[in-house]
Amino acid sequence: MIPTLTLAHGTPIPQLGFGTYKIDPADAERAVSIALELGHRHVDTAAMYGNERDVGRALAASGLPRDELFVTSKLDNPHHAPDAARAAFERSLDDLGLDVLDLYLIHWPLAATTDYVATWETLVELQHSGRVREVGVSNFQPAHLRAVIDATGVVPAVNQIEINPYLTQEPLRALHAERGIVTQAWSPLARGRVLDDPVVRRVADACGRTPSQVVLRWHLQRGDVVFPKSTHRERIAENLDVFGFELDAEAMASIDALNRDERSGSDPDVVELGRGR
Numbered sequence: 001m002i003p004t005l006t007l008a009h010g011t012p013i014p015q016l017g018f019g020t021y022k023i024d025p026a027d028a029e030r031a032v033s034i035a036l037e038l039g040h041r042h043v044d045t046a047a048m049y050g051n052e053r054d055v056g057r058a059l060a061a062s063g064l065p066r067d068e069l070f071v072t073s074k075l076d077n078p079h080h081a082p083d084a085a086r087a088a089f090e091r092s093l094d095d096l097g098l099d100v101l102d103l104y105l106i107h108w109p110l111a112a113t114t115d116y117v118a119t120w121e122t123l124v125e126l127q128h129s130g131r132v133r134e135v136g137v138s139n140f141q142p143a144h145l146r147a148v149i150d151a152t153g154v155v156p157a158v159n160q161i162e163i164n165p166y167l168t169q170e171p172l173r174a175l176h177a178e179r180g181i182v183t184q185a186w187s188p189l190a191r192g193r194v195l196d197d198p199v200v201r202r203v204a205d206a207c208g209r210t211p212s213q214v215v216l217r218w219h220l221q222r223g224d225v226v227f228p229k230s231t232h233r234e235r236i237a238e239n240l241d242v243f244g245f246e247l248d249a250e251a252m253a254s255i256d257a258l259n260r261d262e263r264s265g266s267d268p269d270v271v272e273l274g275r276g277r
């Protein structure tokens with residue numbers, strides 16, 4: 001039911017997944033279990049979220065075959081140094097209860113304080129070890145992408161960046177398309193802020209859908225990977241029910257036009273060790 005895109009090394013990734021930032025560890029097993037029960041097969045987590053063990057428990061309890069699941073985690077900011085990164089990766093695998101991860105990302109470039117190229121080389125080594133199918137980055141700006149590609153010749157499978165109707169990120173998406181990098185859109189609903197937008201509401205009313213559904217549909221039709229977060233069963237179901245309709249060119253253009261280059265979350269040029277989280 002959920003379409004897939006293909007990553008750099010041939011791994012299929014469901015285009016719609018389930019986000020887990022800000023899901024309290026005490027609630028994460030329940031929320032992820034609901035997501036899997038309702039049809040999600042792709043879960044986005046991170047060591048930073050503190051809920052990998054609980055996500056892992058939900059994956060195990062689901063009884064779903066491992067090859068039907070796609071799990072992403074991310075290297076947390078304090079662990080960029082190569083040895084620390086290897087240890088952090090093993091901790092994430094262990095906490096998630098997995099032998100092999102599908103996708104592992106550098107969470108933030110921390111360009112002013114870390115050698116993110118060395119960190120990237122470590123992720124590439126991890127991929128060669130066979131413990132992770134695909135490696136990528138998150139919150140990388142064009143200069144950071146060019147630096148890791150120039151140094152290693154290895155193109156990140158994805159760049160996970162904030163994208164929503166208020167921050168459409170066209171220049172970065174164009175660079176991704178040029179380099180064969182899959183774009184992942186974090187905070188696809190701008191953490192709920194776009195759902196009251198009058199234009200979004202008008203499009204939703206016109207197609208008999210909810211604001212969240214039209215915004216997610218907009219992302220999917222642009223070709224990006226999205227993983228909205230919700231802890232409510234009815235919203236998780238609503239956010240999954242986005243494959244039975246299409247936005248026409250006029251509706252797409254009216255949502256594109258909402259761009260105001262406005263972030264809902266942290267700015268990659270500002271986040272550094274110990275700040276911006």
Ligand SMILES: NC(=O)C1=CN([C@@H]2O[C@H](COP(=O)(O)OP(=O)(O)OC[C@H]3O[C@@H](n4cnc5c(N)ncnc54)[C@H](OP(=O)(O)O)[C@@H]3O)[C@@H](O)[C@H]2O)C=CC1
Nearest residue numbers: 019020021186187188189190191192212228229230231235
């Ligand atoms: N790589 C990175 O640096 C980052 C990655 N991410 C990833 O992206 C995921 C999604 O981003 P996130 O920041 O969580 O924000 P989202 O844009 O997914 O918005 C989540 C918010 O919207 C609400 N919501 C969700 N669905 C609906 C709905 N149908 N109707 C009304 N409200 C709704 C949720 O409330 P409720 O839960 O109460 O339903 C929550 O408050 C994260 O969970 C994480 O996995 C996020 C930020 C940074």
Ligand SMILES: O=C(O)C(=O)[C@@H](O)[C@H](O)C(=O)CO
Nearest residue numbers: 021046048264265266276277
């Ligand atoms: O959710 C994530 O993956 C994050 O990195 C966020 O915590 C991010 O730092 C943010 O935008 C906080 O407002």
